[in-house]
Amino acid sequence: MSTQDIGAIVEAEEGASLWNDAWLRLKKNRAAVTGGVVLVVMVVLVLLTPWIAPYSYEAQNLDLGATPPSAAHWLGTDIFGRDLLTQILYGGRISLAVGFIATAVALVIGVTWGAVAGYVGGRVDSMMMRFVDILYALPFMIFIILLMVVFGRNILLLFLAIGAVEWLTMARIMRTQVQSLRQQEFVEAAVSLGLAPAAIIFRHIIPNAIGPIIVYTTLTIPSVMLLEAFLSFLGLGIQPPQTSWGLLISYGAETMEEYPWLLIFPGAALTITLFSLNFLGDGLRDALDVRGSKD
Amino acid sequence: MVRFILWRLLQAIPVIFVVITATFFLVRSAPGGPFDSEKAVLPEVKRALEAQYKLDLPLHEQYVAYLGDLSSGDLGPSFKYPGRSVNEILSSGLPVTAELGLYALTFALFVGVLAGVFAALKPNTRQDFIPMGMAMIGICMPSFLLGPLLVLVFGIYLDWLPIAGWGDLPGDKILPSITLGSAYAAYIARLSRAGMLEILSQDYIRTARAKGLPEWQVVTQHALRGGLIPVIAFLGPAFAGLLAGSFVVETIFQIPGLGRFYVQAAFNRDYTMILGTTVFLSTLIVFFNLISDVIAAWLNPRLRAQFKGGA
C-alpha cells in the first residue's frame, strides 16, 4: 500500500471515533442537554406558531391598550391592544431565522476565508486580510441604506447584509487561530503524509480550531439578533406589523417604567434562547475537545 | 519584526485609498441628497446650494477636487452644519468618543479577563457558571436597554450618579463607560475563558504544574499568553465597532461624541462628513488591526521565532 492509502485509512478511522466520542461526552453534560432541549422546544414553538398562536398578530384593540398579564392575554398586551404572547411567538420566527441564517452565512464565509489566509500565509494572506480591512472600514450605515433601498425590503437581504458584516470578525479570529495551529506537530504530520492543503485545512485544522469557532458562533448569534434590532429601530430592517424580539425589546425599553411586562417577557425569551445556545455550544466544545481531559 | 510592520504600513496606503474611493461613489449613489428637506426646496435655491458646494460639477471632477483637498488635510465643509468644517467636527467629537471608548474598553478588559480566567480555572463549577451567566446577560442586553436601566436605578431612584453629559457634572462619565463596556466585557470574558481552557489543557501546562509551580504563576506566566490570543484578535474589531456602538450610548447620555455625528451624517447625506469620518476611521482600523496582529504574533512564541528569523 502507498503512504496515501495508509493516510486515507487512518483518517477514516479517526473520523468515526472522533464524532462518536463527542456525542457520548455531550450526552453526559446535563447543562448542554438542557440547553439543547430548550432550543428544540423554542424552534418547534416558533415553527408551529401560525397554528398555535392564540390571536392574530395584527388584531388590534385600541380601546384596550396596554394591559398586564391576565386570563385572556397570558403575557399582557401592547399599546395597540395586541396580545404579547402572539407577538413573541411571531417575533421569535424572525429573530431565530435571522440569528441562524445570518450566522451561518458569516460562519461559512468567515471560517473558510480566515483558515485559508492563516494557512497559506504570505502574499495571499496579506491580500485576503487587506480585503477584510477594506470592508471593515467602509461605512456600514451607508452600505445598509443602499442595500435596503436598491433591493427593496426583502428580509432575506437583511440576513445577507448582516452576515456580510459579521463574517469579517470571524475571519480574523479564525486566521489567528490557524496561524498558531499551523505550527503544531499534527499539521506537520499531515503535510508529511502528503495530504492536499484543502484536506488539511478542512479535516485537521478546522476541527481543532473548533473551540473558539463554536464559542464565537454562540457570540455571533446574539450579536446578529441585536444588530437586526438596531437596524430595525433605525428603520432599516423589519417592517411593522412584522416584529422581532429585538424590536420588542427596544420598544419595551422605552416604556419600562409604565409597562414593564412589554420588556420582561421578550427579554426573557431572548435570554433563555441565548443561554440555551450558550450551554449547548459549551457542551459541544467540551465534547469535541480531543486533547482536553478536565481534571 | 520591523520589516513586518513597515510592510504592513505600506499595504495600508492602497487599502485606505480604495476605501475612500469606494465610499465616495457609494454615498453619492444613495437616493436623497444633502439639501432635500421637508419644505420643498425651490429649484433656483437648490442650484445655488449645489454650486456653493461644488455639487454641480461632474462626478469625477468632484472626486479629483476632493483628493486634492484631502492631500492638504482639508476634509471640506460639512453640508449639514454650514460654517463648520469636517476637520472641526472631527476634532470636537473625537477626543470625547476616544475617552469614552478607552474607559469602556479598560473596564471591559479588566472585568472580562478577570471573569474569564477565573471561570476557566474551575470549569463547570459555580466559579464558572456565575461569571459566565452574568456575561451571557451582558451579551443579551443591548446598550439601549442597559443604559436606561442603569440610569433609572443609579440616576433616578438612587440619585447617586448624573444621567447625562460628559464632564459637566462629577461622576457623569461612569454610567456611559459601564454601559458601553459591558457588552465588550461579556465577549472578552467568554473569549478569554475559551482561550484559557484550550491552553490549560495543553501538555506544557501539565508540565508546569507537575513541576510544582504555584497556580497563579502557571496562569500568568504560561497560560495567559496563549489563552489571550483570541481576546487580542477581537480587540481590533472591537475598536472598529466602537464608533457605531458608541452612537447609542452617546444618544442616551447626551455625550458630544463622534458616534452620533457619524451615524447622523449617513442619514443626512452629509457627504463630506461621511467621507471625512470614513477616512479617519479606516486609517484607525488599519492601524488597530495591525497592532493587534503584531501583539498576537508576539504572544505566540513560535510565530515570533519565525519573524525574528526570517521576514
Next chain:
Amino acid sequence: MMRLFQSLVPASVLVVLLTACGSGESNVESGNREGYLHYGNGAEPQGLDPQVVTGVPENHIVRALFEGLAVKNPKTLEPEPGVAERWEISEDGTVYTFYINPKAKWSNGEAMTASDYVWSWNRALHPDTGSLYAYMLYPIINSEAYSKREITDFNEVGVKALDDQTLQVTLNAPTPYFLQLMDHYSSFAVHPETLLKHGKMTDRFTPWTRVGSIVSNGPFTLEEWSLNRRIIIKKSEHYWDRDNVALNGVYFYPTENVVSEERMFRAEQLHYTAVVPLDKIPDYRTRENSPYVQSPYLGTYYYLVNTDRPPVDNVLVRQALSYALDRDKLTRTVLQDTAIAAYSITPPDTLGYNPPKLFSYDPSKARDLLAEAGYPNGEGWPGLEIIYNTQEAHRKIAVAVQQMWKKELNIDITIANQEWKVYLNSVSQREFQVARRGWIGDYVDPNNFLDLFITDGGNNNTGYANDIYDEIILERAPKAKTREARYSLFTEAETMMMNDMPIIPIYTYTSKHLIHPSVEGIYPNLMDSLNLKYVTLHPGRRLDTESK
C-alpha cells in the same frame, strides 16, 4: 489570584461610590440661583445664521440672539414693537413704513440702521445665497423676480432706506400677515461689516456666527458654543430693552433622545423639555401641580394621497378611506389625547378662521363609497401602501390606520417606513400612493396652509390641480377688502379642495412640554413661540416627585 480578585471587587465598588456620592447641586438649583435657564432644545442646531438655517431648534436660539422689526406678544401673538418702535401702514395696505428705534443697537454697541435691513434682505433674496426661506419675503414687490434672476438690480425690489431710521417696504398686494413675517428669523437683520469680514454677502458657510465673531441685536449674546454639547447665551449689554429682561442667560442642550430628555427633567438637569414621550403623559396628567403643559399648536398631521396613482386616483376611494378613519379613537388611544381630530387642512381657530367640516367617521358610508368605486367589500382591491419616515409616533399611527382600514373596508394595506432622505425623495418625486406629512405654520394665517395646494406647488405633492382654487388663493383672496370677505373666500376654496380629498387629514398638533415649577413666563401659544424676555426664575420651588 483568587484573593487578588476578591479584594479588587469591593475596592472598585468603593471607589465608584466615593466619586459618585454627592452628585451636588442640580442644574435647576444652580440655574435658579444664578438666573440661568436650562432648556432642552431637541437637536444640535445646524447653525445660527438667520438667512441660512431652518428648523425649530435653530429658531429658538436665533430668536434669542436676534430680534426682528416687530415681535409677537407671547400670549396674544399680536405684533409688538421690536427693532422698530412704531410703523405706519398705508391706506391700501401695500406700503409699510418702519421707524427704527434709535436706541436699537448691535451687540458691539453700534446703532442699527435701515440700510442694515436693505443689505440683509438683499442677502436673503439673492439667488446665490440659496436661502430656503427666501419665499417669506415674496410679498414684497419684485422680490420673487430678483430671487429667480429675472432682475439683477436690488434697487428695483420694494424695500428702501429713506434715512438711517426709516425703512419703507412696498408690497404686491395687501398682506394682512406681513407683520408676522417680520418676526420670522429669515427677515432678521444681520451686521454687514461682520459678514463681509469673513466672506461675501452670499456665502453660507463662513464662521461669522462663532463666539467672538458674531454680532447680533437681540436680548442675548452668544457666550459658548460647544458642538453637540451645549450653547450658552448671556444677557446683552446693548439691547435696547435690557431692563425688561429678567434672565441672566440660557443653556441650550441638544436633547435628541426624547426619553433621555424626560429623565433629565426628572433629575432636575433641565427646566424645560422640547417634547414629552407619549407614554409618560397619562402619569403626568394625574399629578397636582403637574409640570406637563399641553396647548394647541398651529400644525396639521395628514396623509398625502397621490391623485395620479390607482386605486387612489378615484375620488370615491379617497373619500371612502377618509370616512373609514376613526380619528377620535386614534387621538384618544394611540395619541393619549394629545391631539385633536382634524377634518381639514387648516387648523381650527387660525386667527379666527375655522375650516369647514365636510365629513365624519362613518364606516358604512365608507363601504358604500368603496363599492361605488368598484371595490365592493374590498373585492378586486389592488393593494395600497402607506409610507412614512422613521419615527415612533408615525409608526404608531400608521399601524393603527392600517388596521382600521383593513377592518372597516376589508382591503389590503401595507406600511413601509423609509429613512428620512429616502422618504423626502419619494414625496418630492411622488413615488408613493399614500404618504405621511405634517405642516407647521410659519405664521398665523389660513393662507399659510391653503397655498400649499396650488397647482404644482412645491409642497403640494398630491397632484391636486384646480384652476379655480388657484385663482381664489393667488388672486382673489389677497385682494379681499375685509377679513370676513377674505375668510369666506378661503372657506369656498377649502370646501372645494376637501370635497376632492387630495389629503386625508388626521389630527391637529399640540405642543407638549414639561416645565419646572420654578419657571414663569413661558406662555403656551399657537406658534409655540418663545420670547425669553418674559421668563423669570423662582428659586426654592422643587419638582413634586411622586415616586413611580
